[in-house]
Amino acid sequence: MSGGAIQENWLLQDQTFSLVLRKNAESGVAVSSDRKQEYLLLERLYQCGIKVPQVLYFEKASSLLNSDFFIMKKIEGVTEGHKLVRISDQEKRKKIIQDIGHQLALIHAIQSDQALETLFEKPNTEHYLKRKLDAFIEQLDCLQRSRPVLEYAIQWMKKNQPKVDDLVLVHGDFRTGNIMIEDDYVSGILDWEFTEWGDRREDIAWFTAKCWRFGQDQNVAGGIGSYKDFMTAYAEKSEIYIPEFEMKFWHVLAHVRWTIIAMQQSNRNDDMQKPSLELALTEFMVPRLEKNILDLLGEKE
Structure with a gap:
């Protein structure tokens, strides 16, 4: 199946059923979870009423697929x-963005329990951001790239760290492209391989970041609708409304993170781990992402 830039999805279909087999690609990104972890998470999310595919079966690496x-x-x-x-229908776009806001609030409302904390160890809130920013530097060192804009942005974030909210379960890749829409509502939320305990503003920033608007920059919320409609819907379920002017730090973090992932993806091709024109071309996103970062850092507080 199309998509699955980091993992592989295969359609299994005949006249009576339609299933999807999800397996590891030949190479991956280090921060991605393994398939058993993702399977157990989806099982738990489905029990919580989150709109995820119902998982049916897991198997360790087989000789046939050479992968869990x-x-x-x-x-x-x-x-x-x-x-x-x-989508040209403005009212339909608004309904979609409202349902997306509702769904994200429901994800963030999931309570921590032993099963979830076994899958994802809950970090210390006080040092959460410092560890995340230090990890960016380590990832850049591993990539052996000299990217002054990214290094400057990381230093800026270190000096401008906001207070971290209570840590919630964050999707980690909540964006247009991983949210399945049928008519005017969310039918499924996909690709949970970056899930962790984090600040809710990470998911909000990722969904509203310029890099995930597919050229429709006037529609801040995923290129589909307005930030206000998205957050108003989120607040209806969570009673939390985060104004757009508070999102600068988190949008910088989102762009730095995606820039690093883009270079990691390109490396998978360069190292011939997974020869792919699509992966090779991700490197060409980097200058535009860096331009977005500079635009953000140049805005007045």
Whole structure:
């Protein structure tokens, strides 16, 4: 199946059923979870009423697939960002963005329990951001790239760290492209391999960052709708409304993170771990992402 830039998704279909097999790609990104971890998470999320595919079966690496894999039910809808951001019906876009806000609030409302903390150890809130920013520096060192804009942005974030909210379960890649839409509602939320305990503003910033608007920059919320409609819907379920002017730090963090991932993806091709034109071309995103970072840092507080 199309998509699955880091993992592989295979459609299993005949006249009676439609299933999806999800397995490891030949190479991956270090911060991505393994398939058993993702399987157990999806099982727990489904029990909580979150709109995720129902998982059916997990198996350790087999000789046939040479990878851990799991099978889940196929859900219907559209994920392609370039299609969703071009929906012409304004009222339909508003309904979609409101449902996306509702769904994210429900994810963030999931209470910590032993099962979830076994999957994802809950970090210390006080040192949470420092560890995240230090990890960015380590990742840049591993990439052996000289990227002054990224290094400057990381230093800026170190000097401008906001107070971290209570840590919640964050999707980690909550964006247009990983949210399946059928008609005017969310039919499924995909790709949970970056899930962790974090600040809710990370998911909000990732979804509203310029790099995930697919060219529709006037629609801050995922290229589909307005930030106000998105956050108002989020607040209806969570009673928390985060104004847009508080998001500067988190948008910088989102762009730095995506820039590093883009270079890691390109490395997978360069090292011939996974020869792919799509992966190779991710390197060409880096200058534009750095321009976005500079634009953000140049804005007045």
